[in-house]
Amino acid sequence: MSTETILILGGAFAGMSAAHWALKHVIPQLPKKGTSYNVTIVNPSKDFYWRIAGPRATASKELMPYDKLFYPIEPAFAYAKDKFTLVQGKATHVDPAGQTVFVETVTGEQKSIPYAALVIATGFTTPSPLFTLDTDRAALEATYDKFHSQLKGAKTVVIGGAGPVGVETAGEIAEVLNGKPGFMASTPKNPKAKITLISAEKKMLPVLRESISKQAEKLLKRLGVDVLYNAKVVSATKASGAEDAKTTVQLSDGNMIEADIYIDATGTRPNTGFLPKEWLDNRNRVSCNTKTLRVEAAGPRVYVVGDCGSYSRGGIMDQNDAIPVAMTNLRTDLIAHLSGTPAGNDRHYTPNAKGGQLVPIGTQKGVGYMNGMALPSIMVWMIKGRDYLVSMLVENQLSGKNYAKEGKWVPQPVVAAGQMVTSSG
Ligand SMILES: Cc1cc2nc3c(=O)[nH]c(=O)nc-3n(C[C@H](O)[C@H](O)[C@H](O)COP(=O)(O)OP(=O)(O)OC[C@H]3O[C@@H](n4cnc5c(N)ncnc54)[C@H](O)[C@@H]3O)c2cc1C
Structure with a gap:
């Protein structure tokens, strides 16, 4: 056979x-x-x-x-x-x-x-090894363990890229380093670290509308994250030597930041x-x-x-x-x-056509939309922010x-390779 x-x-x-x-x-x-x-x-x-x-x-x-x-x-x-x-x-x-x-x-x-x-x-x-499983579980766990021990003492953290991965990472790290803010607080009481998120565009979270991006900025501020707009990371160079050596982050607007930790979330x-x-x-x-x-x-x-x-x-x-x-x-x-x-x-x-995007910001808040409608922070938390969809998906x-089922579909005529298909089905 x-x-x-x-x-x-x-x-x-x-x-x-x-x-x-x-x-x-x-x-x-x-x-x-x-x-x-x-x-x-x-x-x-x-x-x-x-x-x-x-x-x-x-x-x-x-x-x-x-x-x-x-x-x-x-x-x-x-x-x-x-x-x-x-x-x-x-x-x-x-x-x-x-x-x-x-x-x-x-x-x-x-x-x-x-x-x-x-x-x-x-x-x-x-680009950051923190979000890709390349070889095996043990290797990525070791990457996280090493990162967590560096994060503990960090006073300056820079995150390049203000798409969902950058925004979520900034929120999570800020809450761990600076603590949960008070109920009505607009900034953390005693921030331990300065966290900066770099956005190449004039707004972050490019898929979301302006008002939702502004809300995300407010929620990040509560956790001690500053957002720099219209700046691209040109280079990030870690000084040679010790594991905890600083990284020089050069921005396209001429600014330069010395960071204890740099995370590349640019694509x-x-x-x-x-x-x-x-x-x-x-x-x-x-x-x-x-x-x-x-x-x-x-x-x-x-x-x-x-x-x-x-x-x-x-x-x-x-x-x-x-x-x-x-x-x-x-x-x-x-x-x-x-x-x-x-x-x-x-x-x-x-x-x-409707799509959706949910972006938790720390363990308590978040922004997003679904089926064309903006979602309140509590909904983003309930759906995704609690455990990043682990229990749901x-x-x-x-x-x-x-x-389990193959789903309903409308049979379409076979089109020869290379021929354009213009009708929707
Ligand atoms: C931090 C982060 C958060 C995200 N959050 C969300 C979210 O909330 N919602 C959402 O919809 N999407 C999210 N995404 C995007 C989502 O992760 C991707 O849509 C998803 O991973 C794509 O799945 P995939 O199987 O196509 O590719 P991958 O998940 O990239 O899987 C590809 C697999 O192929 C393997 N592989 C690579 N090269 C080879 C090779 N040469 N031979 C054999 N195997 C190979 C890889 O090791 C990997 O196991 C997120 C992405 C990131 C990075």
Whole structure:
């Protein structure tokens, strides 16, 4: 009996979800005769990292214990043990003609894995090591431990980048260093540290409207965070020598700050360096048909899901909408390939127009909007600020419960590769 592999590169938010979808809704519908099927994830860590809670974990392990941050991947697939494989390693390159991915495992072994269908879900790396699980859980825990001991004595902290990650991190760190402010206080009573958040734009949290950004500034001020606007971090240079040496942060407006701690929250880099250049767009994301999520430059049966895809605005909402689309099209293409019949209809991706963003500021307050409406601070706290969605979403993410059903969809005519799709579906 031959084995066909649905190969998934990356085993975090998008990769685990794609694997659950494949096991629940793709494999059961594939032709049975003489072939068995396997879903293989390649991921450098055997644990899943709840990155969303990174800002609180950065500030304190008492507030965000490591057991709430890391979860083993394999037990989440125990229900399909004989059809699931986790390869702990990194994809190093792809041979599109031979439909094979080359992998270096954590033990240094070189492997080649042929695929019947390939899903790319390798996400992104952050400039700060505080928000990326690159190797294994122990390494990131050690990074946090070292950071926490430096943070204890810090008198000046600079955070570059005033998107949600920068704002959340500033709030968490400020509360740990300067304490919770009094009920009516507009600044902390006895601040121990000067914390500065650098915003490249004239307002922080670019996705949110002006009034919400202003509210965020007020809440940060209560915790002892100053925001500098219209300034970019040009360079951040740590003096050589001791672990606790200062970092000189040079800003584009000519100002310079000497910081005990500098955190770079200025953006992300897609993990796509191992892919052929022709598969990438001008921001190094995997270029795909934004309706079908097929990677058309890659040849047959290659798809992208998650933040490394050109279709995505980033975040788990876009991803939740994309998984069923990419995986339905994968199933359609694979059935046609294996049975030699014409492909069925396509499923189309449509970005959620309303969206939402929730930004906790310390353990008690926050700002945000959902479905176009600003949310009161208490709601942001209730939904996200209590535990950064651990109790609300982790179980679903691990078990793939979100994808118990494949969901309703409107069949769309198949469009040849390279042809533009203009209608929405
Ligand atoms: C601090 C922080 C807070 C956030 N908070 C929120 C939030 O509140 N709400 C929200 O919607 N979004 C949030 N986001 C964004 C969210 O984390 C991303 O949307 C999500 O991580 C994307 O998931 P992904 O699976 O596409 O990529 P990743 O989570 O980046 O996962 C990619 C996986 O692929 C692995 N990988 C990388 N290279 C290779 C390779 N060569 N071979 C095999 N595997 C590889 C990586 O190790 C990783 O396990 C936050 C991001 C950060 C940094």
